[in-house]
Amino acid sequence: MRTNPNNYIxxxxxxxxxxxxxxxxxxxxxxxxxxxxxxxKALDELGFxxxxxxxxxxxxxxxxxxxxxxxxxxxxxxxxxxxxxxxNIKYQENLYWKRDFYTEGEGKGYTATRHHRNVSDPFMKxxxxxxxxxxxxxxxxxxxxxxxxxxxxxxxxxASGIPSKNIDNVxxxxxxxxxxxxxxxxxxxASYLKIRYKEYRTVQLDAYQQLDPYGLNGAWHKTRMRLKAxxxxxxxxxxxxxxxxxx
Amino acid sequence: xxNITLREAVYDILTDLRQMHGNAKITENQALFWIxxxxxxxxxxxxxxxxxxxxxxxxxxxxxxxxxFELPKPIYDFHLDKGVSYIVxxxxxxxxxxxxxxxxRLYYREEEKPSEDNPYFYVExxxxxxxxxxxxxxxxGLFTTFNPTEMSSIDIDEPLEFPLDLYMxxxxxxxxxxxxxxxxxxxxxxxxxxxxxxxxKKFLSVDDAVDLxxxxxxxxxxxxxxxxxxxxxxxxxxx
Numbered sequence: 062m063r064t065n066p067n068n069y070i071x072x073x074x075x076x077x078x079x080x081x082x083x084x085x086x087x088x089x090x091x092x093x094x095x096x097x098x099x100x101x102k103a104l105d106e107l108g109f110x111x112x113x114x115x116x117x118x119x120x121x122x123x124x125x126x127x128x129x130x131x132x133x134x135x136x137x138x139x140x141x142x143x144x145x146x147x148x149n150i151k152y153q154e155n156l157y158w159k160r161d162f163y164t165e166g167e168g169k170g171y172t173a174t175r176h177h178r179n180v181s182d183p184f185m186k187x188x189x190x191x192x193x194x195x196x197x198x199x200x201x202x203x204x205x206x207x208x209x210x211x212x213x214x215x216x217x218x219x220a221s222g223i224p225s226k227n228i229d230n231v232x233x234x235x236x237x238x239x240x241x242x243x244x245x246x247x248x249x250x251a252s253y254l255k256i257r258y259k260e261y262r263t264v265q266l267d268a269y270q271q272l273d274p275y276g277l278n279g280a281w282h283k284t285r286m287r288l289k290a291x292x293x294x295x296x297x298x299x300x301x302x303x304x305x306x307x308x
Numbered sequence: 309x310x311n312i313t314l315r316e317a318v319y320d321i322l323t324d325l326r327q328m329h330g331n332a333k334i335t336e337n338q339a340l341f342w343i344x345x346x347x348x349x350x351x352x353x354x355x356x357x358x359x360x361x362x363x364x365x366x367x368x369x370x371x372x373x374x375x376x377f378e379l380p381k382p383i384y385d386f387h388l389d390k391g392v393s394y395i396v397x398x399x400x401x402x403x404x405x406x407x408x409x410x411x412x413r414l415y416y417r418e419e420e421k422p423s424e425d426n427p428y429f430y431v432e433x434x435x436x437x438x439x440x441x442x443x444x445x446x447x448x449g450l451f452t453t454f455n456p457t458e459m460s461s462i463d464i465d466e467p468l469e470f471p472l473d474l475y476m477x478x479x480x481x482x483x484x485x486x487x488x489x490x491x492x493x494x495x496x497x498x499x500x501x502x503x504x505x506x507x508x509k510k511f512l513s514v515d516d517a518v519d520l521x522x523x524x525x526x527x528x529x530x531x532x533x534x535x536x537x538x539x540x541x542x543x544x545x546x547x
Contacts, residue, residue, distance in 0.1 A: 089390065092404050094414070
């Protein structure tokens with residue numbers, strides 16, 4: 062499901078429920094900032110589980126052909142080379158991943174599991190007609206590009222975004238996730254409070270049972286399924302393409 | 309809020325005590341002190357038991373210097389500084405209470421750092437200290453005490469800020485206190501026998517000697533003992 066940021070709700074709407082559930086409406090037990098941080102943590106957990114937040118960034122082609130993964134991004138989904146500018150793309154090239162590819166930069170050669178000059182290798186034979194000469198690998202957070210990429214102007218990186226680092230602070234909760242996030246925060250905060258107030262142990266257990274974060278019978282699983290679900294239009298078109306064998 | 313006044317309570321208590329102990333020398337101030345001390349405790353317990361705004365007293369504070377100000381009145385020392393019910397600034401900016409030793413942790417995370425949008429307060433030695441903002445004026449809601457140590461500033465004809473339904477319990481406790489004080493034997497009075505030495509006895513009785521259940525001879529013996537002690541003190545001073 063593609064969430065619609067226009068429908069997003071504010072953190073305060075979550076806190077309105079959470080503080081009542083924890084009997085802390087005057088924020089004496091935990092500070093408002095503490096609650097807000099827990100909401101962001103819940104949102105990020107959902108982001109890591111479902112990749113519901115998409116991230117796109119265009120970078121100018123660097124001289125050394127090495128690009129750090131942009132801040133706030135994880136799980137790179139696609140890399141495209143752009144000829145022209147991001148708002149006037151004249152040509153694009155798909156970039157493909159090459160296993161164990163490592164380079165120090167343009168013109169410095171490279172190593173990889175299957176190197177195009179390594180003809181003596183008895184197992185990893187070079188593929189001479191390999192069209193994917195535009196390739197990359199990611200090494201410790203650095204996207205390394207092959208020499209041929211140099212001829213392009215921009216690199217477009219498509220990735221999953223860490224929600225709390227990208228979404229506007231005012232409205233950042235997809236309504237589809239409201240129930241899951243509310244229970245997640247209640248459970249987490251109650252677990253922090255139980256060391257001093259033992260009655261919160263009961264609150265935590267109740268919330269945990271409804272949330273069931275590692276099982277399939279709770280709000281967390283329901284939320285994940287909602288966010289992972291494909292849009293109806295997308296599903297219908299995919300079925301149509303499959304039927305016509307046309308991609 | 310209509311309620312009984314302190315003056316009515318004082319005379320109510322005195323009337324009852326004097327009916328039991330006609331010769332007891334209990335002043336109005338003494339009774340007033342007992343009443344204030346007793347209803348103060350009962351009011352504290354009452355507020356702790358229920359969530360009621362009836363006894364929150366709002367004050368507007370405008371003498372804030374370097375982000376701190378004196379508490380306008382003494383407050384109850386409730387858990388989590390709940391004696392300070394709220395602090396709010398114009399524009400609905402609420403201050404969050406924090407315990408001073410915990411302040412350091414607030415700076416570990418961006419969301420909790422004290423700031424213009426996220427201000428805090430803490431209580432320290434009868435003062436309120438603010439973090440994150442330095443306003444010119446705030447409104448503060450307090451659960452104030454009766455403070456029997458400042459009786460001179462109390463208007464005894466003002467309606468009492470005390471639940472009337474607890475008055476009978478308060479009266480019972482005050483009468484118990486009064487009767488106990490009256491019946492404290494005179495031999496326990498604080499009468500240091502020798503100057504320069506600490507008192508050997510703990511209590512000072514407010515009773516009149518004839519009101520005690522003592523035989524006349526015993527009273528005379530006690531008075532003679534006191535006179536002897538006083539004479540010894542004078543002799544020592546002379547030497």
